[in-house]
Amino acid sequence: QPVQHLADYRPWPFGLTETRLDLTLAPRDTIVRAALDLAPRDASDPQDLVLDGGAGLRLQALRIDGQAPDPVHVTRTDEQLIIAAAALPHAPFTLETEVAIDPADNTAFEGLYLSGGMFCTQCEAEGFRHITFYPDRPDVMTTFRVTLRSALPVRLSNGNPVGDADGVAEWHDPWPKPAYLFALVAGDLVAVSDRFTTRSGRDVALNVWVRPGDQDRAGFAMESLIKSMRWDEDVYGREYDLDVFNIVAVDDFNMGAMENKGLNIFNSKLVLASPETATDTDYERIEAVIAHEYFHNWTGNRITCRDWFQLCLKEGLTVFRDQQFTSDMRSAAVKRIEDVQTLRARQFREDQGPLAHPPRPDRYEEINNFYTATVYEKGAEVIGMLKNLVGDDGYARALDLYFTRHDGDAATIEDWLTVFQDATGRDLTQFKRWYTDAGTPTLEMTEDWQDGTLTLTFAQSTPPTPGQPDKPARVIPIAVGLIGPNGDEVTPTRVLEMTEARQSFTFDGLGARPVVSVLRGFSAPVMLKRPLDDATRAFLLAHDTDPFARWEAGRELALSALTQGDAAQKAYIAAIGTLAADEGADPAFRALCLTLPGEEEIATRIAAGGATPDPDAIHATRSDLARRIALTHQDLLAGLYDAMTVPGAYSPDAQSAARRSLRIAALGLLSRIDGGDRAAVLFGIASNMTERMAALAVLVRLGRATSALQILSDEFGDNRLVMDKWFSVQVMAAPPEQAVAIARDLAAHRDFDWQNPNRFRALLGGLAANHAGFHAADGSGYDFTADWLIRMDAANPQIAARMSTAFEIWPRYDAPRRAHARNALERIATLAGLSRNTREMVSRMIA
Ligand code: DPP
Numbered sequence: 001q002p003v004q005h006l007a008d009y010r011p012w013p014f015g016l017t018e019t020r021l022d023l024t025l026a027p028r029d030t031i032v033r034a035a036l037d038l039a040p041r042d043a044s045d046p047q048d049l050v051l052d053g054g055a056g057l058r059l060q061a062l063r064i065d066g067q068a069p070d071p072v073h074v075t076r077t078d079e080q081l082i083i084a085a086a087a088l089p090h091a092p093f094t095l096e097t098e099v100a101i102d103p104a105d106n107t108a109f110e111g112l113y114l115s116g117g118m119f120c121t122q123c124e125a126e127g128f129r130h131i132t133f134y135p136d137r138p139d140v141m142t143t144f145r146v147t148l149r150s151a152l153p154v155r156l157s158n159g160n161p162v163g164d165a166d167g168v169a170e171w172h173d174p175w176p177k178p179a180y181l182f183a184l185v186a187g188d189l190v191a192v193s194d195r196f197t198t199r200s201g202r203d204v205a206l207n208v209w210v211r212p213g214d215q216d217r218a219g220f221a222m223e224s225l226i227k228s229m230r231w232d233e234d235v236y237g238r239e240y241d242l243d244v245f246n247i248v249a250v251d252d253f254n255m256g257a258m259e260n261k262g263l264n265i266f267n268s269k270l271v272l273a274s275p276e277t278a279t280d281t282d283y284e285r286i287e288a289v290i291a292h293e294y295f296h297n298w299t300g301n302r303i304t305c306r307d308w309f310q311l312c313l314k315e316g317l318t319v320f321r322d323q324q325f326t327s328d329m330r331s332a333a334v335k336r337i338e339d340v341q342t343l344r345a346r347q348f349r350e351d352q353g354p355l356a357h358p359p360r361p362d363r364y365e366e367i368n369n370f371y372t373a374t375v376y377e378k379g380a381e382v383i384g385m386l387k388n389l390v391g392d393d394g395y396a397r398a399l400d401l402y403f404t405r406h407d408g409d410a411a412t413i414e415d416w417l418t419v420f421q422d423a424t425g426r427d428l429t430q431f432k433r434w435y436t437d438a439g440t441p442t443l444e445m446t447e448d449w450q451d452g453t454l455t456l457t458f459a460q461s462t463p464p465t466p467g468q469p470d471k472p473a474r475v476i477p478i479a480v481g482l483i484g485p486n487g488d489e490v491t492p493t494r495v496l497e498m499t500e501a502r503q504s505f506t507f508d509g510l511g512a513r514p515v516v517s518v519l520r521g522f523s524a525p526v527m528l529k530r531p532l533d534d535a536t537r538a539f540l541l542a543h544d545t546d547p548f549a550r551w552e553a554g555r556e557l558a559l560s561a562l563t564q565g566d567a568a569q570k571a572y573i574a575a576i577g578t579l580a581a582d583e584g585a586d587p588a589f590r591a592l593c594l595t596l597p598g599e600e601e602i603a604t605r606i607a608a609g610g611a612t613p614d615p616d617a618i619h620a621t622r623s624d625l626a627r628r629i630a631l632t633h634q635d636l637l638a639g640l641y642d643a644m645t646v647p648g649a650y651s652p653d654a655q656s657a658a659r660r661s662l663r664i665a666a667l668g669l670l671s672r673i674d675g676g677d678r679a680a681v682l683f684g685i686a687s688n689m690t691e692r693m694a695a696l697a698v699l700v701r702l703g704r705a706t707s708a709l710q711i712l713s714d715e716f717g718d719n720r721l722v723m724d725k726w727f728s729v730q731v732m733a734a735p736p737e738q739a740v741a742i743a744r745d746l747a748a749h750r751d752f753d754w755q756n757p758n759r760f761r762a763l764l765g766g767l768a769a770n771h772a773g774f775h776a777a778d779g780s781g782y783d784f785t786a787d788w789l790i791r792m793d794a795a796n797p798q799i800a801a802r803m804s805t806a807f808e809i810w811p812r813y814d815a816p817r818r819a820h821a822r823n824a825l826e827r828i829a830t831l832a833g834l835s836r837n838t839r840e841m842v843s844r845m846i847a
């Protein structure tokens with residue numbers, strides 16, 4: 001398959017009115033019979049029928065209206081089945097195929113595969129072609145009738161159940177959908193069940209299906225589903241549209257979860273939770289991902305994407321919606337700060353390296369490589385900006401129009417923007433650049449004060465990214481508020497709309513020179529540069545009324561403390577002491593302010609300033625600063641650690657989690673001076689996994705975790721999700737100079753089931769998250785990772801390609817490290833039989 005280009009899009013030359021599938025499930029020789037009701041779109045212009053489907057499909061029968069075509073008209077290539085126009089009727093016809101496939105051999109977990117004895121599927125983006133021959137493209141939508149034959153007790157597919165008896169289940173999905181939303185599951189499963197009545201009175205049966213024994217960990221997922229269904233009705237007016245909604249937890253899953261119509265399939269780590277096994281962060285993620293997949297029912301399924309270049313149409317919007325949902329369920333301020341941290345850690349990083357691409361790319365080789373932070377998280381930021389620009393009412397009108405105008409469509413970014421233009425009268429030509437241009441703009445601000453008038457001058461520029469040397473100016477919404485010298489807000493938030501490369505805005509009639517609070521709520525995904533002294537930053541940290549801007553002031557102080565000198569450290573330490581002691585502030589907010597930027601974030605900041613980050617120096621400086629904070633604020637931190645307990649039984653709600661997060665932040669800092677004694681005690685007495693894992697991470701960092709690790713594996717050796725944590729914490733929190741050796745030992749552990757994506761990610765992702773460990777000066781982190789990428793690529797290309805992003809920022813390090821990284825990447829690139837997935841990633845990285 002050559003490079004795919006957006007500009008080459010052509011509609012499929014056939015209509016498809018119904019797909020009927022009949023599957024007889026078996027580990028080997030699963031038989032798939034498919035019947036497709038087709039019609040040429042233009043009978044006067046006969047076209048070949050080109051179906052996707054590769055060598056893994058053993059074709060056993062092929063009929064057109066009941067007759068086998070002459071073999072001279074049938075061609076198979078590596079990836080397609082082509083029936084010549086000469087063999088096709090000029091009127092509607094039915095194509096029937098019968099293929100045999102082997103789910104047991106499917107280690108790529110794409111298409112139909114086996115996970116722990118359960119049959120399941122993953123078809124996004126192009127997995128359906130591994131099940132049968134089909135027009136596997138999102139703009140071909142049709143209704144499905146599915147017959148499943150299996151002796152396994154539970155047999156599920158999309159839509160509504162029609163019947164289930166004697167090992168045969170029938171399903172009908174009345175909503176036309178593309179093949180990527182097809183799913184089936186057959187296994188020995190049990191359900192946690194509930195019901196939901198939609199606003200217009202539809203009674204929906206809800207089930208969360210898990211393996212026997214896991215039922216007691218599925219309740220939170222069900223609660224989250226019900227909250228999501230209600231929220232989408234209340235906020236977006238979107239109701240559910242089938243009689244059943246099934247969620248299935250699967251242990252082997254390449255992604256987080258999948259929004260198949262009426263049958264969402266989830267990585268088990270995003271379903272199963274109990275206080276003893278899951279952390280507060282796990283609970284919050286489960287709630288958000290259940291919501292995300294449910295929200296796709298409208299933004300993704302009822303309205304899907306015309307082609308995969310439009311992926312951010314459904315993903316950006318659905319992430320935006322799940323972020324809104326979490327803000328409503330929990331603390332909006334904390335959620336915004338967390339989202340910005342994620343964006344910077346993953347998307348800004350992506351934009352800084354050779355894998356930079358726009359939210360809507362215009363070329364790809366392997367679409368699975370574009371399920372990225374840019375498509376998802378930046379795609380969501382772009383919608384947030386749009387909402388900022390058109391206002392809440394304009395946004396609501398545009399979304400209503402989007403749902404009425406495009407229901408049942410496979411749509412594009414152009415359709416989406418046109419809806420906003422039509423609903424609000426606003427020209428979005430320039431705004432569209434956010435979708436088509438890669439890179440993070442830098443926004444520089446300078447101030448001028450004269451006679452009661454403040455002038456803010458902004459200059460924007462975006463560095464070149466692969467294939468895009470010049471970047472025109474974008475529309476940047478800049479939310480600004482002004483704070484008087486006494487700390488009172490004198491001008492509430494106003495959104496300035498910057499459209500030029502350089503532009504000034506004035507504020508008149510001011511009595512005294514105010515302090516500017518800028519980019520409130522992180523109103524645009526840019527890197528802000530402004531000359532600001534630490535005293536003013538401390539002032540903003542104390543007084544800003546916008547929680548994001550307030551946190552950001554603290555973050556800037558922290559980065560200044562980490563990269564400047566002693567004076568900056570003193571200013572920072574004093575300021576966070578005041579904040580930590582502020583009992584009026586949300587404990588979660590205080591915890592966020594007490595947590596130092598990660599080493600990776602510091603490196604990104606240094607690189608953005610044009611310098612070369614030194615991972616070992618960053619690690620040492622950060623540790624020293626943490627120790628200094630602890631020494632200065634011992635009593636305060638010890639007081640917080642003792643006070644922020646949560647009485648009563650564990651509850652994952654936001655308030656309880658907030659207290660725990662502050663307690664854990666205090667624990668982490670105190671461990672710099674108490675030798676880990678508090679962590680050792682906490683690990684022994686805590687009954688919830690949140691505190692136990694926090695304590696364990698401290699013990700690992702201090703090299704005194706041997707017995708704690710043993711206790712955890714004795715207690716939870718048969719719980720995969722806990723053991724994933726057990727693997728990852730040992731590498732992620734390890735002293736950097738030991739990280740690779742520990743990773744090597746763990747890779748030889750009998751429980752390192754490397755073909756399980758979660759386990760593989762726990763170990764390799766754990767190492768990648770240990771900044772100074774992965775970037776070890778001798779190149780050992782790179783070599784170890786490359787060895788495992790090579791091994792994984794042969795089994796599961798998607799996972800190997802995704803994990804290869806550990807290398808994506810390699811060009812920013814020093815020459816010896818660059819040489820090691822390049823060597824490792826070239827060793828992968830030159831491998832015979834490398835997958836298209838990994839080949840594309842590695843070649844972009846060493847281009
Ligand atoms: N579409 C899925 C999701 O983002 C990923 N396959 O929810």
Ligand code: ZN
Pocket residue numbers: 292296314315318
């Ligand atoms: Zn999604």
